[in-house]
Amino acid sequence: MIYGVLLSVVAAFCWGSTSLLMRGMTHLGPLDMTLGRSVGAFAVTFIIAFFSGTLGCLFTFTVSEWSALTLLVLANNIFGDVALFLALHSLGVAYGSSISSTYPIVVALMSIFFFGESFSYSILSGTLLVVAGVACLCQRGNAQGKLSTKGLLLAVLASILWGIGLSMNKYLVLHELPASSIAFGRSFLFVLITAAYWLFKNISAKTLAKAWRQVAQREIFLALAGGVLAIGFGGFLYARALQFVPATVATPIGASNPLLATFAAMFIYKEKLRIVQWIGVFMVVAGTVIVAF
Numbered sequence: 001m002i003y004g005v006l007l008s009v010v011a012a013f014c015w016g017s018t019s020l021l022m023r024g025m026t027h028l029g030p031l032d033m034t035l036g037r038s039v040g041a042f043a044v045t046f047i048i049a050f051f052s053g054t055l056g057c058l059f060t061f062t063v064s065e066w067s068a069l070t071l072l073v074l075a076n077n078i079f080g081d082v083a084l085f086l087a088l089h090s091l092g093v094a095y096g097s098s099i100s101s102t103y104p105i106v107v108a109l110m111s112i113f114f115f116g117e118s119f120s121y122s123i124l125s126g127t128l129l130v131v132a133g134v135a136c137l138c139q140r141g142n143a144q145g146k147l148s149t150k151g152l153l154l155a156v157l158a159s160i161l162w163g164i165g166l167s168m169n170k171y172l173v174l175h176e177l178p179a180s181s182i183a184f185g186r187s188f189l190f191v192l193i194t195a196a197y198w199l200f201k202n203i204s205a206k207t208l209a210k211a212w213r214q215v216a217q218r219e220i221f222l223a224l225a226g227g228v229l230a231i232g233f234g235g236f237l238y239a240r241a242l243q244f245v246p247a248t249v250a251t252p253i254g255a256s257n258p259l260l261a262t263f264a265a266m267f268i269y270k271e272k273l274r275i276v277q278w279i280g281v282f283m284v285v286a287g288t289v290i291v292a293f
Contacts, residue, residue: 004244007237008253010053014234015254019097020268021226022085028219030082032211035198036220037081038191040227041235048236049184057181058188065175067181068168073189076165077231090151098284099155102130104251106163107170111247115170122290126252129287136280169239170247179239188233252289 025033049055059071088096105127172182202211234254240249266272273281 003254004241004250008170008245008250011234011237011241011250012254014237014274016097018226018230021222021229022081022088023092024222024268025085025219026089027217028223029214030085030199031194031198032215032220033085033223033226034078034082035194035215036075036223037227037231038187041077041187041231042191042227043233044228045180045184045187045236048232049180052178052180054180054184055179057177057185061181061185061215062175065172065177065185067170068171069185069189072165072168072172073186073193074165075161075168077186077190078193080158080161080165083154083161087151087154087158089217091155096155097149098133098281099152100158100162101255102156102284102287103159103163103166104255105130107166107247107251110163110167111170114167114172117207123253126287126290129290130284133280133283133285133287136276136283166238166247166251169235170242173239173242179236179243183232183236187231192267201218214253255285255289259277 022033028036046055049057084096084100087100090096091099108126169182173179198211199208202208238250238254
């Protein structure tokens with residue numbers, strides 16, 4: 001139990017890097033950002049799978065497992081991360097990361113309806129606390145980032161998509177797949193889908209040379225680092241944690257990453273929050289943790 005909690009905490013640190021790194025990508029487009037993250041994730045999970053002896057997992061996945069991996073990649077790493085990327089540039093790190101990290105509620109609800117887990121009052125009270133926290137975050141003031149309806153909807157969309165994706169992660173763990181196999185299979189699909197679409201889009205538009213110059217800029221290293229930390233190590237550690245603790249424990253712990261992102265954003269991007277918005281950050285994180293108990 002303690003080992004699973006510790007793995008979840010480290011995963012939270014890895015996931016916390018996502019918001020900070022995405023916030024610094026001011027010239028990369030969503031597709032280029034996603035391509036860089038997919039390459040970084042594939043590189044680190046390939047190494048993990050190689051040393052753990054699970055590279056051959058690609059040939060042993062069943063149809064249902066490939067389907068779950070595909071939904072995981074689409075929900076988490078492609079549409080979910082793009083929604084977060086756009087939300088962060090609209091709302092700022094503090095708003096965007098806090099609102100989008102309400103995904104444990106989605107995981108809890110899916111666990112009840114699809115995995116047969118029982119309803120608890122902690123889910124209800126945690127949900128209400130998260131809603132109240134988001135309301136505090138939505139108070140206008142001198143905080144960094146313009147609180148737009150579009151940005152808010154994008155952050156909520158990211159939360160829903162991540163919840164769906166992480167539920168698929170739980171499904172794969174219930175199939176007793178090793179964490180290294182889940183992480184490698186996920187990153188393999190991620191880089192395959194992203195690279196194929198990136199090439200198709202730019203070859204069709206005859207902009208391949210320009211696209212290569214765009215990708216070759218310095219900010220691509222931020223995308224690569226995000227893939228290594230958040231998707232590579234973060235995804236592996238989360239899948240590993242699920243082998244020791246339930247998803248309703250590991251997921252809320254991982255969702256505490258807005259606190260880490262907010263503290264770092266204050267120093268790196270000079271973002272500022274009012275007291276009521278600080279209360280909102282802590283309420284969002286507390287609500288997601290309560291969902292676990």
